[in-house]
Structures are given as structure tokens and as C-alpha cells.
Amino acid sequence: MEDMVSWGEKRERPARYDVLFEPVKIGPVTARNRFYQVPHCNGMGYRDPTALAHMRGVKAEGGWAVVCTEQVEFHHTSEITPFIELRLWDDRDIPALARMADKIHEHGSLAGIELAYNGMNGPNLYSREVPMGPAHLPVATFTYDPVQARRMDGEDIRNIRKWHLAAVKRARRAGFDLIYVYAAHALGFLHHFLSRRYNQRTDEYGGPIENRVRLLREITEETKEAVGDTCAVPVRISVDELLGEGGLYKEEVEDMIGLMADLPDLWDVTLAGWENDSRTSRFAEEGAQEPFIAGVRRLTSRPVVGVGRYTSVDRMVSLVNKGIMDMIGAARPSIADPFLPRKIEEGRFDDIRECIGCNICVSGDFTMSPIRCTQNPTMAEEWRKGWHPEKIRRKASDKPVLVVGAGPAGLEAAQALGKRGYDVTLAEAGTELGGRVLKEARLPGLSAWVRVVDYRRMQLQQLPNVETYFDSRLTADDILSFGIPRVAIATGATWRADGVGHLHTMPISMAEGARIFSPSDVMEGKGPEGGRVVVFDDDHYYMGGVMAEVMAERGCETVYVTPASEASTWTRNTMEQHFIQKRLLEKGVTIRPFTALDAVDEGEAIVSCVFTGRRERLAADAVLLVTARLPNEALFLALKERREEWADAGIESVSVIGDAQAPATIAHATYAGRRYAEELDTKPLPEGALPFRREITELLPLDQ
Ligand code: ADP
Numbered sequence: 001m002e003d004m005v006s007w008g009e010k011r012e013r014p015a016r017y018d019v020l021f022e023p024v025k026i027g028p029v030t031a032r033n034r035f036y037q038v039p040h041c042n043g044m045g046y047r048d049p050t051a052l053a054h055m056r057g058v059k060a061e062g063g064w065a066v067v068c069t070e071q072v073e074f075h076h077t078s079e080i081t082p083f084i085e086l087r088l089w090d091d092r093d094i095p096a097l098a099r100m101a102d103k104i105h106e107h108g109s110l111a112g113i114e115l116a117y118n119g120m121n122g123p124n125l126y127s128r129e130v131p132m133g134p135a136h137l138p139v140a141t142f143t144y145d146p147v148q149a150r151r152m153d154g155e156d157i158r159n160i161r162k163w164h165l166a167a168v169k170r171a172r173r174a175g176f177d178l179i180y181v182y183a184a185h186a187l188g189f190l191h192h193f194l195s196r197r198y199n200q201r202t203d204e205y206g207g208p209i210e211n212r213v214r215l216l217r218e219i220t221e222e223t224k225e226a227v228g229d230t231c232a233v234p235v236r237i238s239v240d241e242l243l244g245e246g247g248l249y250k251e252e253v254e255d256m257i258g259l260m261a262d263l264p265d266l267w268d269v270t271l272a273g274w275e276n277d278s279r280t281s282r283f284a285e286e287g288a289q290e291p292f293i294a295g296v297r298r299l300t301s302r303p304v305v306g307v308g309r310y311t312s313v314d315r316m317v318s319l320v321n322k323g324i325m326d327m328i329g330a331a332r333p334s335i336a337d338p339f340l341p342r343k344i345e346e347g348r349f350d351d352i353r354e355c356i357g358c359n360i361c362v363s364g365d366f367t368m369s370p371i372r373c374t375q376n377p378t379m380a381e382e383w384r385k386g387w388h389p390e391k392i393r394r395k396a397s398d399k400p401v402l403v404v405g406a407g408p409a410g411l412e413a414a415q416a417l418g419k420r421g422y423d424v425t426l427a428e429a430g431t432e433l434g435g436r437v438l439k440e441a442r443l444p445g446l447s448a449w450v451r452v453v454d455y456r457r458m459q460l461q462q463l464p465n466v467e468t469y470f471d472s473r474l475t476a477d478d479i480l481s482f483g484i485p486r487v488a489i490a491t492g493a494t495w496r497a498d499g500v501g502h503l504h505t506m507p508i509s510m511a512e513g514a515r516i517f518s519p520s521d522v523m524e525g526k527g528p529e530g531g532r533v534v535v536f537d538d539d540h541y542y543m544g545g546v547m548a549e550v551m552a553e554r555g556c557e558t559v560y561v562t563p564a565s566e567a568s569t570w571t572r573n574t575m576e577q578h579f580i581q582k583r584l585l586e587k588g589v590t591i592r593p594f595t596a597l598d599a600v601d602e603g604e605a606i607v608s609c610v611f612t613g614r615r616e617r618l619a620a621d622a623v624l625l626v627t628a629r630l631p632n633e634a635l636f637l638a639l640k641e642r643r644e645e646w647a648d649a650g651i652e653s654v655s656v657i658g659d660a661q662a663p664a665t666i667a668h669a670t671y672a673g674r675r676y677a678e679e680l681d682t683k684p685l686p687e688g689a690l691p692f693r694r695e696i697t698e699l700l701p702l703d704q
């Protein structure tokens with residue numbers, strides 16, 4: 001066993017928070033407190049089962065009384081490839097799920113499983129079975145697959161009930177304590193049957209709400225009967241689709257809940273679709289779901305759980321005291337801080353790593369890669385790398401470390417190294433901690449991002465072995481004169497203003513007198529304050545859209561030009577694209593998709609169609625280029641150049657981390673900082689070894 005350090009001092013918590021630590025009876029099982037990790041995807045699923053089991057185990061260790069799986073596809077006639085979820089198609093899937101349930105039980109929590117049949121929400125690209133739903137309709141996927149679902153008949157409905165039951169029995173054998181009936185988020189057949197949008201049937205499963213709710217009721221009854229008093233059966237439903245009366249709406253769903261009232265052991269209430277339920281902080285405040293959930297508690301005597309990106313403890317207490325929810329549901333807050341409940345219980349409020357609501361975690365699902373988190377760089381690395389959000393290997397030497405730059409990479413490195421026990425000097429050129437995060441958090445809609453800095457500042461304050469120096473723009477001479485043996489350069493990056501980005505790999509032509517700006521200029525308060533502005537977005541994440549918003553707010557006549565088909569196209573992966581485009585249009589920004597900026601003349605932007613190359617001149621008093629960044633690597637390169645002086649100066653290693661190495665997301669920066677801290681003084685890996693563990697699919701004998 002490695003020598004690990006953990007931190008944080010137990011303190012008194014206000015008595016008013018005690019209510020959060022009351023046990024809650026959920027049918028035949030009892031949760032030890034009110035903290036409930038609702039099902040959430042993570043891009044690992046059936047491909048990385050052990051990594052996933054450990055990730056869920058850490059949540060249980062952190063005090064979540066209930067820890068759930070993501071969607072678990074329960075029959076091969078419905079799968080959601082290319083997205084990676086869990087599977088329970090036959091007995092061979094049980095061991096992977098049992099490993100997860102065991103990990104959750106190890107820490108005294110209840111394990112929940114969300115059985116899912118996507119129906120017309122899955123194109124069945126892997127199984128090649130014909131998808132089924134309440135009606136003949138094109139599959140409702142994010143990817144517009146050219147596949148239709150067929151209408152289920154009575155026999156199909158009987159089959160699906162049988163399959164669900166078989167999965168329930170397998171889930172029990174795998175050791176789960178809560179077995180979900182999932183009817184939410186427009187992501188499965190039960191939701192589709194509830195909603196008139198999809199269900200126009202004229203049989204006993206269509207028409208009035210009694211009929212549309214019939215299948216949900218039947219399946220819930222059968223599930224309850226099958227598990228008896230061994231497991232709880234929660235039902236997950238969406239209270240509103242935010243489509244007015246064209247979709248499921250609150251009053252209608254409340255009637256449906258009323259019809260089933262005490263049949264489930266717990267109601268897990270959400271909004272649909274998923275993009276409405278997991279909105280980013282740019283588009284929804286903490287607790288945005290509250291008005292929708294508020295009415296459910298009076299319809300049932302069963303416990304109610306819901307989400308709202310809750311990290312404010314007083315807010316959680318008030319939800320319970322007002323009788324809105326019995327359990328505090330969380331996906332993202334439990335990702336950013338798997339130890340949130342334990343920290344509240346132990347009065348360690350300064351140690352809470354609050355979710356910033358950026359949805360980088362969601363992007364793991366959309367990009368089919370293991371979940372990443374901006375705030376918690378250990379997420380999904382619990383088994384792969386042996387990282388832990390609240391423990392770290394003790395230092396393996398007494399050699400101090402110099403960290404240059406207090407952006408997310410430098411801050412994370414400094415605090416993690418400090419926790420390992422190293423003496424750390426953190427030198428920052430400016431007068432505040434935070435680097436790019438601090439600047440970006442001042443942009444419209446991004447204020448919650450400052451939590452990346454807040455958490456790390458609080459941690460540094462508790463570490464007497466980390467000294468921070470401001471107004472310290474270090475040079476290579478300074479660093480050589482200090483003679484601190486290990487140096488991490490985290491000096492960040494600067495937005496370039498030459499047009500180089502995804503499209504142009506060489507600078508574009510610009511007239512002498514043209515007024516050209518970059519996001520770095522705008523964040524320093526410079527840039528246009530009016531007139532006609534062309535914003536060229538060849539970065540495609542959030543910054544281009546945000547810059548257009550800033551320009552519109554400054555009263556500029558703003559034209560947003562992008563070679564992509566839509567504004568901020570990568571934000572499809574954070575489920576924000578739709579909201580961003582809507583906001584830009586509402587702010588009067590003109591969006592010019594499929595358009596490249598080729599050159600800038602005085603007073604004009606020369607653009608062209610990305611397909612035909614047809615050119616056009618747009619009047620532009622200024623052009624704001626959001627294309628790419630250049631690493632601030634001069635300091636690192638200068639030190640590298642003087643390598644032969646290191647030994648005399650007492651320097652052993654100089655590393656470059658985060659944006660100063662290669663600009664990317666803030667999540668990449670916190671990961672880079674953590675990685676530097678985790679790997680310092682570890683034994684070098686043998687040549688060619690992977691720096692993480694991976695699991696490989698077991699090969700069947702060839703003749704099987
Ligand atoms: P990252 O995302 O990689 O952490 P940031 O750009 O957010 O990068 O942060 C870089 C930080 O480094 C900024 O706060 C900047 O002021 C600081 N910095 C840049 N150059 C120096 C230097 N030579 N000495 C000290 N601090 C520096």
C-alpha cells in the first residue's frame with residue numbers, strides 16, 4: 001500500500017444542517033443520509049467497467065448514500081451506440097455490474113441501477129435490430145440517423161415487459177439495492193409512451209393520460225412484484241419538456257404522478273430533454289428546476305429526489321424543510337466533488353470543490369471518451385492512474401518546487417504538491433490568483449467559473465508549506481538564481497491575432513490600418529466600443545460566441561462569421577449550442593455560417609463561402625479574431641537553452657505544463673497541474689509502458 005496523505009480538519013457544522021444527515025427510507029431499503037447521486041453518463045460504460053466501478057466507489061466513500069449507474073441497456077434490440085453506456089443483455093454482463101455494486105457497498109452506500117430501453121432514441125448501429133417506439137417515426141437521436149423506428153404492437157409490448165423483468169432479476173443478482181424504471185429525459189420508450197409528441201396510438205396505450213401512463217404503471221408493478229422486499233423501485237420521470245402543451249408539461253405530468261402516487265418507492269423528477277435538465281451555469285442558475293419539482297411532494301407519500309446543480313448547503317436544507325425534496329440529487333456536484341456530503345457532514349466548507357456548471361463532464365459522453373471534469377482532475381482516473389480526489393501520495397523527497405504562474409495549471413500543481421508535503425514557491429506575474437479563469441469569469445455568463453480559483457485559493461490558505469508571491473514576473477535569470485531544484489512553468493497562453501486557427505494554418509493578409517483585436521485584448525478591456533464589428537470564430541468552443549455577446553453588449557453592430565454550420569459548434573458536446581445561438585440571435589448578432597475570413601482591409605472584412613469560395617466584402621470598423629492561442633513559452637525555452645547552467649544553479653528539472661505547453665480547455669490545465677504533482681518523484685515507467693491502466697475485452701475462443 002502506498003503512503004497516502006489526506007487532508008482537512010473536521011469542524012463543527014451548524015445544527016441546521018443536521019437534517020441532511022437523517023436516514024431516509026426508500027421502500028425496503030434505507031439511505032444513511034439525504035445525498036443521492038442520480039444516474040449519470042460518463043463515457044466509460046461497458047468499455048471501462050473497472051475504472052467505472054472505482055469512480056462510483058469513490059462517490060460512496062465521499063458520503064453519497066445512494067450511488068447510481070448511468071443508463072444500463074437491458075436488451076440488445078435497443079442500444080444507443082456510438083454513445084457508451086452500460087449493458088445488461090445477458091448473464092455475462094452481471095460481473096461488471098456486480099463489481100460496481102460491490103465498490104459502492106464497500107463504503108456503506110446503496111447501489112442503484114437505471115435500466116434503459118432507448119427505443120426510438122437509439123439507432124441500433126451495433127445490433128442492427130430495427131428500433132421500436134410507440135409510433136412509426138424517425139429515430140430521435142442527436143445525430144439525425146437515417147433510421148426509423150417501427151410502431152410496437154401488443155406482442156412487442158409484452159416482449160419488452162418480459163425483457164425488463166429479466167433485467168430486473170439480473171440487476172438483483174448483481175447486487176443492486178434500487179432498480180429504476182426509467183421514463184425521463186425523452187431518452188427511452190417509457191417517456192415516449194407518456195408524451196403525446198411521440199404517442200398518438202389509439203389502443204389502450206395511447207390517448208388519455210390513463211392510457212399513456214399504462215405501460216409505465218405495468219412495468220413498475222411487475223418490477224416491484226419481482227423484487228419483493230429486497231430492493232427499492234424508483235421511477236424517474238420528466239415533469240416538463242419545456243415545449244408548452246406540445247410536449248409533456250407540468251400539470252399533465254403531475255396528473256400522471258397522481259395516478260401512480262405511492263406505487264414507486266421513490267420519485268426521481270427531472271426536466272426533459274437532458275439539455276434542459278443539465279443546463280450550464282451560463283444558461284441556468286443553481287436550482288432552476290425547483291419550480292417544476294415543487295408540486296410533486298404533495299402527490300405522493302414516497303420520497304422525492306431531484307437535481308439542480310446544488311452546492312449551496314442552505315439551499316439544500318431549505319429544499320428539505322420546505323418539503324420540496326426528501327433527498328438532494330446530484331450528478332455534476334458529485335463529479336466535481338465526490339466528497340461533498342462528507343465535507344458538509346464534517347463542517348469542512350472551505351474544502352468543497354463546487355461544480356462550475358461548464359458541462360465538460362457531459363462532453364465525455366458526446367465524444368465517447370471517459371468523463372473529464374474541470375474542477376476534479378481525478379475524475380475517471382481513480383483506477384486508471386490510482387488518483388483520488390481527497391488523497392495523494394506522500395512526497396518522496398525533500399526537494400522544493402517552484403511553480404511559475406497561478407492559472408488553473410499552476411494553482412492545481414501548487415496545491416496538490418503542497419498536500420503531498422513539498423515546500424512550494426508559487427510565483428505569479430500579476431496581483432491575483434487565477435490566470436485565464438479570473439479573466440474569463442468576468443465575461444457574460446461565466447461568473448461561476450471563478451470557483452476553479454476559489455477552491456484552490458482556499459486550499460493554498462491551509463498549506464503553510466506553499467508560499468505565493470505576486471508581482472513576480474520571473475525571468476530565466478531569476479529562476480537560475482533561486483536554485484529551486486524543480487521548476488514547473490505554467491505561464492499560460494495568449495490569443496493570437498493573425499487569423500491562424502483550424503482553417504488557416506498561415507497568417508491571413510491584413511491591411512496596415514485595419515483595426516484587429518483578439519479575445520486577450522477584449523478581456524483586458526480593450527477593443528471596439530461601437531461601430532461595425534466582424535467576429536471571426538475559428539476556435540468553435542465558447543469564446544467566439546461570448547465575444548460576439550460582449551460586442552453586442554458594447555453596442556456594436558456585430559456580424560459573427562464562422563466556417564462551421566453554426567455558432568460555437570463544439571458546444572454541442574456541452575449541450576449549449578442551441579442556447580448560445582438563440583442568445584446571439586436575440587442580442588441582434590448576425591450569424592454567417594459556412595463563411596471564412598480570408599483577409600482584412602481597412603474598414604472591410606473579406607470573407608468567402610467555404611464551399612464555393614465566392615468572395616464578399618463586409619463593412620467592418622474592427623475585426624475580432626477568435627481563432628487560436630500561442631503558448632507563453634518564452635521562459636521555458638530560455639531555461640531550456642541554458643540547460644548546462646542548471647546543475648550549478650541546483651536545478652534538476654524544468655517542466656512546462658498547461659496552456660504554456662499547448663493551449664486547451666481549463667479542464668486540460670487542471671489535469672496537467674495535477675499530473676505534474678502526482679508524478680513528481682515517482683519511479684519512471686519502463687520504456688514503452690502506458691501511463692494508465694486499461695482493460696481489454698476478453699477474446700472468445702474462435703469457434704464459439
Ligand atoms: P494555464 O491555463 O495553463 O494555467 P493561465 O494563462 O491561466 O494558464 O495562467 C498563466 C499565469 O501565469 C497567469 O496568471 C500569468 O500572469 C502568469 N505568468 C505568465 N508569465 C509569467 C512569468 N514569467 N512569471 C510569473 N508568472 C507568469
Ligand code: SF4
Pocket residue numbers: 331332333335336354355356357358359360361362372373374375376
Ligand atoms: Fe461541474 Fe464542469 Fe465538473 Fe461537469 S465538468 S462536474 S459541469 S465542473
